[in-house]
Amino acid sequence: MYDQLQIFTADYISLSSAEWGDILPYFKLVNIAKSDFLIREGQTSSDIYFINSGLFRIFYLKDGIETSRYFASENEFATTLTSFLTQQPSFENMQALENSSLLKLHFDSLQLIYKRHPVWESFFRQLLQEAYLGMAKRIESFITKSAEERYSDFIKLNPHLLQRVPQQYIATYLGITPVSLSRIRGQISKTH
Amino acid sequence: MYDQLQIFTADYISLSSAEWGDILPYFKLVNIAKSDFLIREGQTSSDIYFINSGLFRIFYLKDGIETSRYFASENEFATTLTSFLTQQPSFENMQALENSSLLKLHFDSLQLIYKRHPVWESFFRQLLQEAYLGMAKRIESFITKSAEERYSDFIKLNPHLLQRVPQQYIATYLGITPVSLSRIRGQISKTH
DNA sequence: CGAGGCCTTGACCGCGGTCAATGCCCGTGG
DNA sequence: CCACGGGCATTGACCGCGGTCAAGGCCTCG
Numbered sequence: 395m396y397d398q399l400q401i402f403t404a405d406y407i408s409l410s411s412a413e414w415g416d417i418l419p420y421f422k423l424v425n426i427a428k429s430d431f432l433i434r435e436g437q438t439s440s441d442i443y444f445i446n447s448g449l450f451r452i453f454y455l456k457d458g459i460e461t462s463r464y465f466a467s468e469n470e471f472a473t474t475l476t477s478f479l480t481q482q483p484s485f486e487n488m489q490a491l492e493n494s495s496l497l498k499l500h501f502d503s504l505q506l507i508y509k510r511h512p513v514w515e516s517f518f519r520q521l522l523q524e525a526y527l528g529m530a531k532r533i534e535s536f537i538t539k540s541a542e543e544r545y546s547d548f549i550k551l552n553p554h555l556l557q558r559v560p561q562q563y564i565a566t567y568l569g570i571t572p573v574s575l576s577r578i579r580g581q582i583s584k585t586h
Numbered sequence: 587m588y589d590q591l592q593i594f595t596a597d598y599i600s601l602s603s604a605e606w607g608d609i610l611p612y613f614k615l616v617n618i619a620k621s622d623f624l625i626r627e628g629q630t631s632s633d634i635y636f637i638n639s640g641l642f643r644i645f646y647l648k649d650g651i652e653t654s655r656y657f658a659s660e661n662e663f664a665t666t667l668t669s670f671l672t673q674q675p676s677f678e679n680m681q682a683l684e685n686s687s688l689l690k691l692h693f694d695s696l697q698l699i700y701k702r703h704p705v706w707e708s709f710f711r712q713l714l715q716e717a718y719l720g721m722a723k724r725i726e727s728f729i730t731k732s733a734e735e736r737y738s739d740f741i742k743l744n745p746h747l748l749q750r751v752p753q754q755y756i757a758t759y760l761g762i763t764p765v766s767l768s769r770i771r772g773q774i775s776k777t778h
Numbered sequence: 779c780g781a782g783g784c785c786t787t788g789a790c791c792g793c794g795g796t797c798a799a800t801g802c803c804c805g806t807g808g
Numbered sequence: 809c810c811a812c813g814g815g816c817a818t819t820g821a822c823c824g825c826g827g828t829c830a831a832g833g834c835c836t837c838g
Binding site: 454456457459461463475476479480508512515516518519522523525526527529530532533534536537538569 | 646648649651653655667668671672700704707708710711714715717718719721722724725726728729730761
């Protein structure tokens with residue numbers, strides 16, 4: 395149950411068995427069914443999740459238009475990050491796109507772990523760096539690229555998601571409408 | 587020379603005089619003239635800067651088109667962050683828009699400070715959180731808002747920059763051409 | 779006074795949006 | 809087993825925002 399988490403973490407920091415023994419009990423196993431919500435906008439995101447299996451989309455609504463910020467699958471940490479970091483009510487939603495199994499860590503537990511094992515500050519700093527770098531890439535692609543380029547980048551970088559994520563959600567990730575994505579796909583398949 | 591830095595830091599963590607005595611010598615004073623570059627693309631960003639006075643733009647070039655990621659002024663930390671975090675060559679540039687005075691901290695010194703004073707992990711984690719939250723806001727505004735809305739948001743949030751940053755650079759920050767920004771301003775002033 | 783930067787304005791264009799019609803897949807019930 | 813209905817993808821007609829190119833006005837500085 396904790397294997398994947400420990401393997402994942404080992405890429406960032408190293409911890410003794412004793413330290414793991416103290417840390418792991420803070421993680422609680424959670425199962426959730428396809429299309430159920432883990433977090434809804436308006437709630438404050440009190441937990442961060444490590445995904446053992448399954449798939450999620452994190453998205454928000456603005457004037458009735460959905461935008462997906464991220465698709466999260468096995469062996470990643472995920473949450474509605476802005477809300478989790480600020481402990482303010484979330485404008486984002488987190489919804490299961492498949493039946494999923496996760497380990498949940500409460501915000502207060504994380505603060506406790508920071509205190510007891512300062513090396514976790516380093517771990518989460520590194521995760522935050524990656525989140526930052528991902529966002530920076532995303533902005534760059536929005537400013538400098540057309541929707542068609544963004545889509546072909548998406549295919550290249552996320553072939554595993556292509557099959558699992560419905561097209562309409564990919565469209566909202568790219569910042570365009572499902573109609574436009576359909577046209578783009580039509581264009582691409584014409585030109586082989 | 588270190589007053590502003592210490593006041594800024596006190597908002598995040600508290601340090602004893604002894605700790606400050608160990609940390610401050612790692613910061614080196616630097617002066618730079620208007621329109622000179624602190625970092626050019628292709629170089630690896632080895633330092634992060636605390637700005638005592640002055641103004642900078644951080645921008646990159648793609649297919650001959652400039653995009654400004656950020657304007658940094660007094661009492662902030664700034665650098666070409668992606669390069670600094672990854673210690674890979676930068677695709678971003680950092681240029682002084684005014685004569686400026688800064689405190690520079692080398693990447694290796696930062697790692698040393700992390701080791702000697704783990705509370706700095708927490709400090710930088712918090713700075714990274716803010717950087718992340720800023721980027722998240724920026725993406726949201728690109729996806730959900732028109733150029734005109736982004737501009738009026740910019741005016742509201744950065745009145746102090748309006749006078750100091752040339753219009754063409756504001757345009758590249760908004761992700762539009764100087765020509766379009768000029769049109770938008772024309773529109774706004776017609777409708778008072 | 780002339781030169782170069784920057785901002786403005788006009789004419790025109792193309793990407794992606796909206797609205798609506800049609801097609802396709804699939805689950806459910808008669 | 810087939811008929812129907814709902815959800816999603818596709819396609820067409822049309823539109824508007826912001827881009828490009830080019831011309832003209834205004835500053836500053838030598």
